[in-house]
Amino acid sequence: MLKDDIKEILFTKEKIAKKVEELGKKITEDYEGKELIIIGVLKGANIFLGDLIRKINIPLYIDFMAVSSYGLSTESSGVVRILKDLDLEIENKHVLIIEDIVDTGLTLKYITENLKSRKLESLQICTLLDKPSKRKCDLDIAYIGFEIPDEFIVGYGIDYAEQYRNLPYIATLKKEIYL
Numbered sequence: 001m002l003k004d005d006i007k008e009i010l011f012t013k014e015k016i017a018k019k020v021e022e023l024g025k026k027i028t029e030d031y032e033g034k035e036l037i038i039i040g041v042l043k044g045a046n047i048f049l050g051d052l053i054r055k056i057n058i059p060l061y062i063d064f065m066a067v068s069s070y071g072l073s074t075e076s077s078g079v080v081r082i083l084k085d086l087d088l089e090i091e092n093k094h095v096l097i098i099e100d101i102v103d104t105g106l107t108l109k110y111i112t113e114n115l116k117s118r119k120l121e122s123l124q125i126c127t128l129l130d131k132p133s134k135r136k137c138d139l140d141i142a143y144i145g146f147e148i149p150d151e152f153i154v155g156y157g158i159d160y161a162e163q164y165r166n167l168p169y170i171a172t173l174k175k176e177i178y179l
């Protein structure tokens, strides 16, 4: 069973849902009357994005980028590869990047540098989880769901070696699973 690998549940599905609703409300207020493009970072942000957009009450467009730096490891390789670029034209638009987790920050640093060269009206970041103790670069994050300690977490879209994304809650893994 998947749950046999779990050490501790950090955020239940109810707690996540409440936070997602709060974030959606704030984003709705901040972007009212603006043309908003939501960019999800695959694969991890998929579930968060799906729930969040249904709590944002203004017209919006959705696109995805796929990048990868962790592969099958619990440590960032530091090398971010773009696996899929955007389909939409984003020039002169208000862009909001949606992430599941900001850890070293290297993934978002790479993506924001890349997007900034495309002349946007505005660019902001929304992440469900922030692990500031592991940060290796400066990043401004406009919307943060929860701050988390320096532990490897899984669930609600977030994987270890491509597994555990389908857990409805966010949890730490038993050490013996990834050592």
Ligand SMILES: O=P(O)(O)OC[C@H]1O[C@H](OP(=O)(O)OP(=O)(O)O)[C@H](O)[C@@H]1O
Residues within 6 Å of the ligand: 041, 042, 043, 044, 045, 067, 068, 069, 070, 071, 076, 099, 100, 101, 102, 103, 104, 105, 106, 107, 108, 158, 159
């Ligand atoms: O701040 P960082 O240290 O760069 O880590 C954060 C990134 O790592 C994870 O993605 P991953 O590369 O594992 O790909 P995935 O979303 O497909 O799981 C996560 O979804 C973030 O995108």
Ligand code: HPA
Residues within 6 Å of the ligand: 070, 101, 103, 104, 151, 152, 153, 154, 158, 159, 160
């Ligand atoms: O804590 C984490 N868990 C899973 N994937 C991740 N990618 C960055 N940090 C993490």
Ligand SMILES: [Mg+2]
Residues within 6 Å of the ligand: 044, 070, 071, 158, 159, 160
């Ligand atoms: Mg991952």
